[in-house]
Amino acid sequence: MKMNWLIPTLLSLLLFGLWGIVIKYATSKLDPVSISFFNTLSSLAVIAVIFGYFWFSKTQLSLTREGVYIAIFAGVIAILAVLFEAMAYKLGNLAVIGPFIAVGVAVMTVAAGVMLFNEELTLKAIIGIIFALVSIFLLSSA
Numbered sequence: 001m002k003m004n005w006l007i008p009t010l011l012s013l014l015l016f017g018l019w020g021i022v023i024k025y026a027t028s029k030l031d032p033v034s035i036s037f038f039n040t041l042s043s044l045a046v047i048a049v050i051f052g053y054f055w056f057s058k059t060q061l062s063l064t065r066e067g068v069y070i071a072i073f074a075g076v077i078a079i080l081a082v083l084f085e086a087m088a089y090k091l092g093n094l095a096v097i098g099p100f101i102a103v104g105v106a107v108m109t110v111a112a113g114v115m116l117f118n119e120e121l122t123l124k125a126i127i128g129i130i131f132a133l134v135s136i137f138l139l140s141s142a
Contacts, residue, residue, distance in 0.1 A: 016102075017098075020085070020089070020094065020098045020101075021094070021098075023035060023039070023082075023085060023086050023089055024089040024098075025087060025088040026086070026095040027089050031090075032083060032086035032087040032090050033083065035082070035083075035086040036079065036082045036083035036086055039082050039086075040082065054123055072098075079107050083112070085097075085101060088101075096139050096140075099135070099139055100136060100140065101137045103132045103135050103136050103139070104136060106132055107129060107132050107133060108138070
């Protein structure tokens, strides 16, 4: 099996981990709503880079009505997630909340992969999910 997904996955993991640390630090300087606002505003810089890529490379932007609606919906979900994660970090412990969210997201995406996209799970993956659920229980009782 090709593992061409591994490098972007590791970069995403690294950046989300760093993001959680920075958001936790920001809660000592700003309220969660302000953090969410400025976090979302900062995405404009990334959008500018992406726009520049399409502009200078003459690459066509892929557009379908349904795809755009789904992407906008995903963006709204992400902004709300940022808000609630910042609230959680303001009220609690980074060492508990960060892994709790990460493991919860992992379990949700695995479940969605199976139920919505007909992806198959190996016995090893099922055992991993069981351990993940146990870790959520242990983290929440810490």
